Amino acid sequence: xxxxxxxxxxxxxxxxxxxxxxxxxxxxxxxxxxxxxxxxxxxxxxxxxxxxxxxxxxxxxxxxxxxxxxxxxxxxxxxxxxxxxxxxxxxxxxxxxxxxxxxxxxxxxxxxxxxxxxxxxxxxxxxxxxxxxxxxxxxxxxxxxxxxxxxxxxxxxxxxxxxxxxxxxxxxxxxxxxxxxxxxxxxxxxxxxxxxxxxxxxxxxxxxxxxxxxxxxxxxxxxxxxxxxxxxxxxxxxxxxxxxxxxxxxxxxxxxxxxxxxxxxxxxxxxxxxxxxxxxxxxxxxxxxxxxxxxxxxxxxxxxxxxxxxxxxxxxxxxxxxxxxxxxxxxxxxxxxxxxxxxxxxx
Amino acid sequence: xxxxxxxxxxxxxxxxxxxxxxxxxxxxxxxxxxxxxxxxxxxxxxxxxxxxxxxxxxxxxxxxxxxxxxxxxxxxxxxxxxxxxxxxxxxxxxxxxxxxxxxxxxxxxxxxxxxxxxxxxxxxxxxxxxxxxxxxxxxxxxxxxxxxxxxxxxxxxxxxxxxxxxxxxxxxxxxxxxxxxxxxxxxxxxxxxxxxxxxxxxxxxxxxxxxxxxxxxxxxxxxxxxxxxxxxxxxxxxxxxxxxxxxx
Numbered sequence: 001x002x003x004x005x006x007x008x009x010x011x012x013x014x015x016x017x018x019x020x021x022x023x024x025x026x027x028x029x030x031x032x033x034x035x036x037x038x039x040x041x042x043x044x045x046x047x048x049x050x051x052x053x054x055x056x057x058x059x060x061x062x063x064x065x066x067x068x069x070x071x072x073x074x075x076x077x078x079x080x081x082x083x084x085x086x087x088x089x090x091x092x093x094x095x096x097x098x099x100x101x102x103x104x105x106x107x108x109x110x111x112x113x114x115x116x117x118x119x120x121x122x123x124x125x126x127x128x129x130x131x132x133x134x135x136x137x138x139x140x141x142x143x144x145x146x147x148x149x150x151x152x153x154x155x156x157x158x159x160x161x162x163x164x165x166x167x168x169x170x171x172x173x174x175x176x177x178x179x180x181x182x183x184x185x186x187x188x189x190x191x192x193x194x195x196x197x198x199x200x201x202x203x204x205x206x207x208x209x210x211x212x213x214x215x216x217x218x219x220x221x222x223x224x225x226x227x228x229x230x231x232x233x234x235x236x237x238x239x240x241x242x243x244x245x246x247x248x249x250x251x252x253x254x255x256x257x258x259x260x261x262x263x264x265x266x267x268x269x270x271x272x273x274x275x276x277x278x279x280x281x282x283x284x285x286x287x288x289x290x291x292x293x294x295x296x297x298x299x300x301x302x303x304x305x306x307x308x309x310x311x312x313x314x315x316x317x318x319x320x321x322x323x324x325x326x327x328x329x330x331x332x333x334x335x336x337x338x339x340x341x342x343x344x345x346x347x
Numbered sequence: 348x349x350x351x352x353x354x355x356x357x358x359x360x361x362x363x364x365x366x367x368x369x370x371x372x373x374x375x376x377x378x379x380x381x382x383x384x385x386x387x388x389x390x391x392x393x394x395x396x397x398x399x400x401x402x403x404x405x406x407x408x409x410x411x412x413x414x415x416x417x418x419x420x421x422x423x424x425x426x427x428x429x430x431x432x433x434x435x436x437x438x439x440x441x442x443x444x445x446x447x448x449x450x451x452x453x454x455x456x457x458x459x460x461x462x463x464x465x466x467x468x469x470x471x472x473x474x475x476x477x478x479x480x481x482x483x484x485x486x487x488x489x490x491x492x493x494x495x496x497x498x499x500x501x502x503x504x505x506x507x508x509x510x511x512x513x514x515x516x517x518x519x520x521x522x523x524x525x526x527x528x529x530x531x532x533x534x535x536x537x538x539x540x541x542x543x544x545x546x547x548x549x550x551x552x553x554x555x556x557x558x559x560x561x562x563x564x565x566x567x568x569x570x571x572x573x574x575x576x577x578x579x580x581x582x583x584x585x586x587x588x589x590x591x592x593x594x595x
Contacts, residue, residue: 039565046563049349050433062567071570071577075526077558082394084560088568091577208526218397270561271389271399272431274350 017057019262020140020168020191021238027140027168027191029112029262031057031284033252035276036243036264037116037142037172038062038088042098043105044113050273055280057262058112060142061102064132065117066124068094075205075212083218083267085203090118095128099135106137114140114170119149119157129164140191142170147200149174154181155188162189170241175199175225182232192239194264195229217267221245226258233259247275249282256283348433348563349374353388355428356413360420362487365457367405368416368424372432378412380404381439382464383554383586386416387562389431390424399433401559405462417459436562437584440464443518443549448474450516454523454531455481455503460554460585461520462491469494476516480506504534513542520586522554529594536589552586 020027037060040047044059053059072089092098106113115138117128125143132138143161145154154171161169168191173181175196182193198215205212222245233240242255243264252263263283265276351374359367372378377386387399406415418424442449449468451461458479465475469492476496479486484499491497500506513519519539523531532553539551557569562581569580572593578584 039561041563041565041567046348046561046565050563062565070572071567076568077398077560079396079398079558083397086560086566086568088566088570091567091570207524219394267397267560270566271397273433 017262019057019239019241020170023191025166025168025191027112027114029057031055031280032256032262033276033280033283034058034060034114034241034262034264035269036060036266037144038090039266039269042092043102043109044111045105047269047273051269051277053109053111055277055284056111057280057284058114058139060114060116060264061098061138062092063090063116063118063144064092064095064098064128065090065120066095066128066131067120068092068097069118075208075210076214078203078205078212078214080201080203080216080218082220083216085201085212085214085216087212087214092118095131099131099137103135103137106135109137112139113137114142116142116144116172117161119143119145119153122156122160125157125160126164129161129167131164133165133167138167140168140170141165142172142194143190144172144197145174147174147176147197149177149181151181151184154184158185158188158190168192170194172197172243175228175244178228179231182236186236186238190238192241192261193232193236194241194243195232195260196225196244198244198266199224217245219245219247219251222247222251222254226254229255229260230258246279247272249279252279252283348435349376350431350433351377353377353414353430353432355424355426355430357426358424361417361490364420364485365459365487366418366420366424367490368402368418370402370404370414370416370430370432372412372414374432375412377414377432377434378407378409380407380414380435382467383440383460384435384437385460385585386414386432386434387436387559388433390422390428398558398560399562401436401556402432403459403463405459406466407463417462419457433562436559436581438582438586440520440552440586441549442468442473443547446473446517448476448515448517450476450478450512450519452478452519452521452535453480453483453486454521454535455527456483456523456556458483458486458522460522460556464520465495466492476512478506478509478512480504504531504538509538510542513539518549519551520554521551521589522556525555525557528553528555529592532589532592533594546590548590549588551589553589553592554585555580555587556585 034057042061071091078085115132170192171185171190172194178196201216202213225244229242239261241262242260255263353372357369386402388402389399402416404414405417478498480500481503559581560566564582571578573591
């Protein structure tokens with residue numbers, strides 16, 4: 001897919017980004033920034049006062065299974081250096097109850113909702129996919145897998161979703177087996193690859209003293225995922241959606257530069273929700289340019305009095321005594337777009 | 348719930364391990380904060396700590412929109428520091444109509460989450476007894492109003508006079524470590540059953556001081572199992588009626 005990282009067109013003045021395999025049911029969004037599963041609940045309304053949800057490309061729901069699941073016992077959150085470990089047990093009231101409670105909101109939402117289906121038994125995945133398609137509120141299904149999934153199980157899970165639904169299937173690959181599994185997923189009918197599910201780890205909970213296993217989140221995840229996104233996007237013929245450790249617009253752009261068609265934002269949604277909107281505006285071409293010294297736009301969440309003072313101090317600072325000896329040359333714009341630097345050269 | 352800025356105006360040490368931060372808030376919604384509710388705060392642009400901290404108010408001055416936050420002295424804050432605030436988180440504690448005597452129990456755990464409730468109850472003319480057991484007995488009480496009856500005990504559950512207190516209390520709030528919440532709350536419940544003929548609804552509330560990653564109900568990491576619907580500490584907590592908890 002390299003060389004065509006974003007399929008762009010003009011429709012009502014917006015981008016059109018096809019994030020799944022081209023076809024009758026392909027999924028097109030107008031901003032490459034999405035919220036990852038588990039980060040905004042089942043319908044994202046909890047974030048309507050914190051993020052302008054209209055600016056996002058899509059939101060992936062929390063994990064849904066056919067049968068209800070309870071929460072994990074014991075500690076569920078363990079802070080680690082620069083991140084945290086999370087083990088919730090993927091609690092949800094079961095597909096029928098989720099649909100009953102949220103499908104109306106999904107249908108009303110102008111933002112595409114993608115349902116995340118937890119891979120369980122074949123029959124349950126079929127029923128879950130059927131029910132979700134029947135709800136009419138979701139535009140695609142993201143399939144989550146166990147970390148130790150075998151190729152046969154992956155194929156069976158994809159078959160199960162396909163048996164229950166014609167919606168596009170985004171397959172979320174485990175980080176450490178993504179390189180081994182993506183090709184099987186592509187051949188088995190996945191419409192897009194989400195790279196990757198957060199890796200699992202184990203650490204000691206400082207409060208209880210217990211060892212807790214769970215998924216790991218944090219900005220340090222990005223370099224690991226970026227490498228794998230670059231490797232897979234180089235060869236895959238279906239779109240790759242990157243997910244892992246995005247905390248700045250540059251992080252997201254790195255993924256797009258590595259060949260991802262879109263990105264999913266994970267834990268940033270909790271620690272700095274305002275930045276999610278900044279990234280969506282930045283990648284959606286909505287970032288406003290403004291005259292030097294002008295007041296920030298009302299949407300910019302980081303601009304408080306302290307930042308204004310810092311900026312004013314910077315403006316009154318004297319210019320440097322002498323210009324730098326040689327300014328770096330920027331690459332030509334056209335070349336930049338048609339022949340992007342291959343980030344996997346040194347992978 | 349919104350994200351807003353707040354400024355730390357003053358810091359004051361109230362004991363060897365605790366400090367009070369005077370936090371001037373911009374968001375008018377935070378001026379309505381009730382005892383039991385808290386804030387998710389990001390105090391620094393660095394990623395340590397990465398998750399937002401749960402800051403618990405112990406008082407509010409409505410004239411200047413300043414919240415008093417009680418915080419362990421594990422981090423240095425200075426006057427003028429700006430922080431990002433999301434809140435209020437959770438529901439306020441509900442006092443039953445007609446309750447005149449509150450029994451607040453901190454079992455081997457800091458009583459910080461009970462202090463704002465205690466202050467407001469005193470303002471409203473209620474009598475308050477604060478029981479501090481285990482490590483909670485080391486909490487500095489010099490800053491508390493003298494009208495509060497404070498009972499100290501090294502025994503975590505079997506503090507002196509516990510049955511009598513549970514008999515005359517109109518409502519009880521208990522806090523303990525989330526690690527031992529289930530067994531300790533069950534022990535208090537059994538104690539109350541022994542002490543009283545009947546336990547009315549909401550007589551005994553347990554406070555769950557769990558780590559809250561998102562504060563919006565999205566992550567479901569702060570779920571507490573109840574007999575009707577599972578509750579989230581960040582939306583319907585932190586206090587839950589102990590009679591309605593589901594036991595494992």
